[in-house]
Amino acid sequence: MNKLNDIIIACQKGKASAQKQIYEMFSGKMFAVCMRYCKDRTEAEDCLQEGFIKVFGNINKFRFKGSFEGWVRRIVVNTVIEVYRKKQPELLVDEFPLLTEEVDEERYDVAFSESELLSMIQELPPKYKMVFNLYVLEGYSHAEIAETAGISIGTSKSNLARARQWLKKTVETRMIEKKQAVC
Amino acid sequence: MLKDRKDIDTVFKEGLSEHLVTPPSYVWDSVEASLNKQKKQSRALMIWRSVAAAAAVLLLWMSVNLLQDTTTLPIEVSQQVNLKSLSTLSELDEVTDVVETNVSETTVASKKSEFPEMRGLVSKVERNINAPSKKSELAKSNVVLEPLASKANVIVETKYEIKSTLHSNKKKVYYPLFASNTPTSQKRKKTSIRIGGVLSPAYSSKTSSGNNMNMARANGVNVDESGVNSLGGGIQLRVNRGSRWSFETGVMYAQVGQEVTNSLPQYMSDPKAMVESANTPNQMQLTNSMGDIAINKPLRVAYATNRPGDFGEYDMNAAVPRSDGVKQSLEYLEIPMMARYSLFKNFPYVSLAGGFSSNFLVGNTAYAINDSQEEEIGKTEGIKPFVISSSVGVGVEVPLGKLLHFSLEPRFKYFINSVNSDSDYGFQPYSFGVYGGITFVIK
Numbered sequence: 001m002n003k004l005n006d007i008i009i010a011c012q013k014g015k016a017s018a019q020k021q022i023y024e025m026f027s028g029k030m031f032a033v034c035m036r037y038c039k040d041r042t043e044a045e046d047c048l049q050e051g052f053i054k055v056f057g058n059i060n061k062f063r064f065k066g067s068f069e070g071w072v073r074r075i076v077v078n079t080v081i082e083v084y085r086k087k088q089p090e091l092l093v094d095e096f097p098l099l100t101e102e103v104d105e106e107r108y109d110v111a112f113s114e115s116e117l118l119s120m121i122q123e124l125p126p127k128y129k130m131v132f133n134l135y136v137l138e139g140y141s142h143a144e145i146a147e148t149a150g151i152s153i154g155t156s157k158s159n160l161a162r163a164r165q166w167l168k169k170t171v172e173t174r175m176i177e178k179k180q181a182v183c
Numbered sequence: 184m185l186k187d188r189k190d191i192d193t194v195f196k197e198g199l200s201e202h203l204v205t206p207p208s209y210v211w212d213s214v215e216a217s218l219n220k221q222k223k224q225s226r227a228l229m230i231w232r233s234v235a236a237a238a239a240v241l242l243l244w245m246s247v248n249l250l251q252d253t254t255t256l257p258i259e260v261s262q263q264v265n266l267k268s269l270s271t272l273s274e275l276d277e278v279t280d281v282v283e284t285n286v287s288e289t290t291v292a293s294k295k296s297e298f299p300e301m302r303g304l305v306s307k308v309e310r311n312i313n314a315p316s317k318k319s320e321l322a323k324s325n326v327v328l329e330p331l332a333s334k335a336n337v338i339v340e341t342k343y344e345i346k347s348t349l350h351s352n353k354k355k356v357y358y359p360l361f362a363s364n365t366p367t368s369q370k371r372k373k374t375s376i377r378i379g380g381v382l383s384p385a386y387s388s389k390t391s392s393g394n395n396m397n398m399a400r401a402n403g404v405n406v407d408e409s410g411v412n413s414l415g416g417g418i419q420l421r422v423n424r425g426s427r428w429s430f431e432t433g434v435m436y437a438q439v440g441q442e443v444t445n446s447l448p449q450y451m452s453d454p455k456a457m458v459e460s461a462n463t464p465n466q467m468q469l470t471n472s473m474g475d476i477a478i479n480k481p482l483r484v485a486y487a488t489n490r491p492g493d494f495g496e497y498d499m500n501a502a503v504p505r506s507d508g509v510k511q512s513l514e515y516l517e518i519p520m521m522a523r524y525s526l527f528k529n530f531p532y533v534s535l536a537g538g539f540s541s542n543f544l545v546g547n548t549a550y551a552i553n554d555s556q557e558e559e560i561g562k563t564e565g566i567k568p569f570v571i572s573s574s575v576g577v578g579v580e581v582p583l584g585k586l587l588h589f590s591l592e593p594r595f596k597y598f599i600n601s602v603n604s605d606s607d608y609g610f611q612p613y614s615f616g617v618y619g620g621i622t623f624v625i626k
Contacts, residue, residue, distance in 0.1 A: 019218065023211055028203035035204055045210050052214045057221070108194055117198040136192045137199060168191055 008068060012060050019056055026069060027052070030076045036121050036133050037080040047083055051076035077138060081149055084130060108171055120170050128163035135160050228530075235581040235589055239619055242591075246384030246414065246617075375423045376626040379590065382416040385616030387439040391472035392609035408472060411510065413438035415616065421523070431521040431536065436514070436545075439598070439612035442552070443471040444508035473511050473610045474563040474603045476549045511563050513602060513612075514546030519574065532580035536592065537573075539599075544568045565605040572598045576618070588622040 004025075010018035030051060034044035054075050062071055112120075121129060130149060134140040135156070140148065145156040189197070388410030417435030521538030547566050550557040576594030583589050597613040 014222070016215070016218075020211070020215070023214065027206050027211070031206040031210075032199070032202040032204045036199070045206060048206055049210050049213050049217070053217050053221075056214075056218055106190065108189055108191065112194070112198055114199060114202045117195055118202065121195065121199075132195075136196055164191055167195070171191065171194065 004068060005064060008059065008062060008064070011056065012062075022055070022072075023052055026072050029069070030072065032118075033073060033076055034080060035118060036137065037077075037084075037130060039122070039126070043083070047076070047080045050083070051079040054079060073138070077134070078148065081130070084126070085150070106168060108175070112171075112174070116174070120167060120174070123170065124163055124166055128159050128166060131156050131159040132163035132167070232581055232583060232589075235591075239589060239591065242384075242617060242619055243382070246382075373425050374626065375425075375624060377421040377423075377588070377622045377624050379419050379421075379588075379620050379622030380416065381419055381435075381590070381592075381618045381620030383414070383435075383437075383594075383616040383618045385413050385415060385437070385614045386410055387413060387441075387612055387614035389439070389441060389472070389610055389612045391611070407444045408441050409444075411438075411440045411442055411512070413440070413512075413614075416620075417517070419519075419620070419622070421622070427525040427528070429523045429525070431523055431538070432519055435517040435519060435540075437517050437542070437596075437614070438512055438514050438546075439602075439614055440510060440512040441471070441473060441612075442508050442510045471509070471511065472608060474565045474605060474608045476509065476511070476561055477564050478549075478561040508552045509560075510550040510552055510557060512546070512548050512550065513544065513563070513566060514548075515542040515570075516545050517542050517572070521574065523578070530582075532582075532588075534578045534580070535576075536578055536594070537575045540572045540574060540596070542570045542572055542598070544570075563603075565603045565608065567600070567602055567604050570598055570600050570602055572596050578618075580622070583621075586624045588624070590618070590620055590622055592618040594618055 007018050007021050007025075011022055027048065031044060031048050034047040034051070035041070038044040038047055051072075055072050058075065062068065121133070124132060131145055134145045134148070135142070142153045142156040142160075145151070146153045149156070151159075389408075391408075415435060415437040417433055419431060419433035419435075421429050421431045423429035517540045519538060519540040521536050523534050523536040525532065525534045527533060544566060547562040548559055549561045549563055551560045552558075574594055574596045576592045578590055578592035580591075581589045593615070594617075595613070595615050598611045601609045601611055603610050
């Protein structure tokens with residue numbers, strides 16, 4: 001931990017070797033994050049690059065309170081959302097919300113590989129993908145999602161519900177395919 | 184078995200909690216290249232800020248120097264000279280040489296030819312210069328002025344590099360499943376408010392027209408009217424609603440006016456009559472195009488008992504029979520209403536500004552100029568308490584920090600009405616000033 005702090009301090013002083021160390025430590029995880037939000041690998045690479053430029057540009061603002069990884073992750077996620085806003089502003093527009101919130105009762109006992117799970121998320125329509133990622137994988141509340149993405153809380157909730165529906169169908173389809181493959 | 188079952192959220196959360204994907208190596212190369220360029224840009228910005236700060240200091244220094252009278256040296260010391268202390272005229276010539284080499288060759292030489300009595304003034308200067316302290320002071324003043332003059336044409340060039348980062352040119356298209364009837368974009372306009380103080384050295388002159396009866400009274404004598412230098416300034420407030428346009432207002436202090444020479448032609452041939460008349464309040468007509476000057480204080484003008492050149496009995500205290508001229512100054516509190524358009528969204532922050540100002544008269548003074556000394560003698564009659572002016576300018580801003588900006592704006596101002604309510608005087612001032620100051624972003 002102290003070693004990481006030393007690297008961060010060196011990075012704050014503008015040391016290029018420290019910047020590379022930070023990149024090597026976190027780029028794998030952050031690239032996986034970008035892959036979950038972005039449409040394809042190229043877009044994820046762009047977001048990763050932009051995100052790390054912001055990380056190094058703002059590293060002097062890191063006050064060693066809380067996890068550094070969480071801080072980096074937040075910047076990368078915000079960068080991805082910014083890209084959403086710039087490229088596809090209509091994706092973040094409120095739409096007619098679901099009137100009832102679904103209670104998730106279904107349980108699954110099949111194991112999927114990371115790449116399978118990733119591909120399922122990547123197949124989600126962008127607006128559902130963003131809310132699902134933020135809520136389920138990043139742990140944001142609906143209020144935080146609404147503030148970060150510039151949508152209403154109702155839209156966030158309904159998009160999450162639709163994302164879940166979509167994923168349940170996909171998971172079930174994949175389960176059937178797996179069972180058929182075994183037989 | 185049932186215990187191991189997970190809801191849909193948990194399936195993804197746990198499944199991807201340690202997910203790692205190694206990015207290609209060229210991503211780091213691009214990040215590194217971008218960071219290096221940022222470093223270079225910040226260095227260039229530092230240089231630019233230093234140059235801007237130096238330019239601001241230079242501008243203020245020049246402004247202060249322009250506004251100061253540079254010809255007061257011989258005039259002031261001349262009052263107590265007794266030419267009898269010089270034994271011969273040849274000694275006087277020697278003294279003159281010393282002055283020319285140490286002070287300013289052009290100033291002294293021109294003064295000598297313009298005013299014969301300057302030969303007498305030189306003797307006093309010689310004494311001051313021979314004293315070591317005065318001599319070094321004068322030498323210093325020469326050293327400072329020369330580089331300033333030579334720097335007038337300096338052009339500073341700064342190179343900027345365009346940031347190039349890794350981006351795919353491939354167009355990315357998303358297909359939303361649900362069509363939306365709501366507007367496709369939501370622009371969130373952020374209002375920013377800036378407040379700042381500016382200082383404005385300016386040169387003002389005028390255009391004049393109208394049936395000026397007072398000019399006719401000059402009876403063929405030339406009346407020479409010239410502009411004046413002044414120093415203004417105030418507080419400016421700028422509101423921007425997120426677009427390139429912004430609105431600007433504030434409270435500014437500004438001066439306009441003119442200097443009138445040869446405005447006392449009727450007395451030039453008879454200095455004694457001039458003094459007698461001038462010492463009688465409210466009876467003096469000073470020819471000019473701004474308006475009649477109401478005298479509320481007698482002119483402190485003396486006349487010579489002997490002709491200049493008669494060294495024997497010449498008394499310099501009384502040897503100023505002429506008034507060098509009259510200065511008419513109008514002071515205004517200006518409330519500008521300006522629209523500003525930013526030419527670029529990013530650095531360099533150059534903008535065009537234009538608008539109108541309400542000018543409220545707060546000062547109206549006429550001065551007699553005697554030997555570069557200004558003495559208040561009254562005011563110009565018929566001046567309107569309120570006039571409208573128009574302004575255009577080109578502004579440049581340099582960020583000194585996140586919330587602090589340095590601004591510099593050459594601005595041209597023109598009064599769209601005559602300042603005098605009398606139709607005989609169509610006096611419309613204009614001025615060219617350089618508005619420099621610091622702006623704070625308060626919101």
